[in-house]
Amino acid sequence: MKIAFVTNIIAPYTHAVFEAVCKSPEDRLQVLCCSDNEPSRAWNVPPPSNYSVVILEGMRLHRSYTQHIYLNPGVWSALSAFDPDVVFINAFSPTMVIAAAWARIHRRPYCVTTDGWKLTDPGEWSRIHRLFRRLLVPRAAFGLGAGELSLELLESYGLPRSRLLKLPIVSSVPRPTSYSSVTERPFDLLWCGNIDDERKGVYFFCRVVEKLKLLQGTLRVRVAGNGELREWLQDRLADLGVEFQFDGYLQAQDLASFYNSGRLFLFPSRGDPWGLVVNEAMSAGTPTIASSKSASGLELSKRSGGVICLDLDEDKWVEAAYRLLQNSDHWKSLSAANIQLAEQFTVEEPAANLLRAAQEATRAAAR
Template sequence: MEQKLKKVLFITNIPAPYRVVFFNELGKKCDLTVIFESYRASLNVQYNWNDDAIKNFKAIYLTKKPFNPNRIKLGILKHLNYRKYDIIIVTNYAYITETLYMAWLRLTGKRFLYETDGGIIKNDSKFKYGIKHLLLSMANGYLSPSKESDNYIYHYTSSKSNIFRYNFTSISKDDIIKKCLTEEEKNEIKSKLGINESKIVLAIGRFVHRKGFDILIKAFRQIHDEDVGLYIIGGLPTKEYEEAAGGMPNIHFGGFLKKEELKQYMSISDLFVHPTREDIWGLVINEAMSYGLPVLTTNMCVAGVELLPQNCIVRSEDVNGLKEKILEVIYDNDELKRMSDRNLEKIKKYTIEEMVNNHINIFNTF
């Protein structure tokens, strides 16, 4: 006898692109409703999911105004009939609307799951620790993507028995390359892009302090080889970063690129570096690995700590350590090949399809 589809409710903030892909896949295996707090992230970012992207789940938007985590969305009151759902998942305890919904579920005795993308234990004051403990302890179970996140949940809830593991990602199975480009193919793309260096180090992200690009630039300035180019892509650099680069001809800044343009840089690069000061996950690690890129990152990147071997991790803020690690691998083609093969094999387990299977298994267990 075919098992009846479970009715599942997710409550989250905005329809981020990778989340919509996940919900579309999940909606193939359950009767899925997703309540988004807002239709868009900011005045400059608007998602047009109603027209074409949402296919396999019901989407409800509490507001079409830009997302504000500190503003209560009273529209949630119309959707408090929890009895029609078998499974309820809340994704963030730091947003007021979701926090109130968690409290209401707790007070009315409805079991629910809390899902986190990651977590880093901090040296909180007693007051802040108490608030986090109170909020996280409301849930009856936890979906965690990593050992580090398990520790985070346990730290604030003292609960280990009801933590369920899922493989967090933004890539689908078809996004993983079958094989890396040959040197001839790379050189052809480099020629089109006007790139002359024989070795390419790539970093992607916004030019904000948390991403640690100033650390990477300082490290790279100590690598005295103009045949190794550093390309930082993801936005326009501020004057601070331009001054830090000091006019070095082999440090390049790129603006925001479309997916196909970014794919070219991913394909020709020899090493991906994510020098973050803090990422509770860091999906850019998954994406770099899906292109077979060797990856270096810091101990403050949960994705890196979970997915990469220890010798690919350096301490955050360690300029000299990062420089030494880059030099250790960038000229060693055999080691780069080993890192690439290892990352491609590892990332096969971190696809949207596998993430959906994880969730369905958890729902059936819960």
């Protein structure tokens, strides 16, 4: 069976899943990318071993560092050249509409995948985005979502539960060879991600830091990432008398030690489709406070006591953080819960579900 997967770009975590999909020599996977990279993405993705890649020519409308609209007419000829048995589309841009149209005309099934949910889905407020989703989703053979909230979104656009599967996002950050204890971790708080306020909530983060500093007297903060507010954050932490370390953008192999160096990871997202950094922190046994506007915060907090999900209320975050930083037994309990849950997130599940969707879609189309 030949599987085509059309996506914006390849990320380290999707690369790991793609590598694990084709276990049989009779199966082939080709990933068709709208671009080789995107602004503010600096991932070092290894070359593929078990799948092939085609970088499509085309146009990109850059709306923000996380929002891009692609038009790659060449996806039609690329699909014709590969002639897949099933097509996966991993977004709802014009390129994906062309790919779905190719599948329909050539009588091949297509499946849709998403990590979105109602809070972050543009279809909730944009007519054109809603039109594309209503055009693509109900006609899909299967829908695959990062979690329960993603499945609910696909269901709202017309896919029944019987044609939905989970495609969990799995961290590509290697787990540490040993987990540092609370006393071995030199930093109190960690920040990882783009340094902005519109989406990541850096101003909220700083207000929490300020209040914790008043309670504790001393505070050490480590920051990984870049963004428009990096200099502001450095100046603000210095003004507060907080000890800090800025690492800039770190690759996956360096993030393991980063998360293993902090007692608490804060993720005050103002709206994330998933929020993979919560998985990354969890893999290092690092307790996490995540915003209720991140899908990972909402879903993982139901499965692990080591992920605390709160609304963006400063006092609640300060209370939860202070208790954790002051109570080593409480910290150990949350850390152990995260380690236990992280062990359940492996590439085998999303790879198996992707292959299952491909197999069942092609079987149904052959009837």
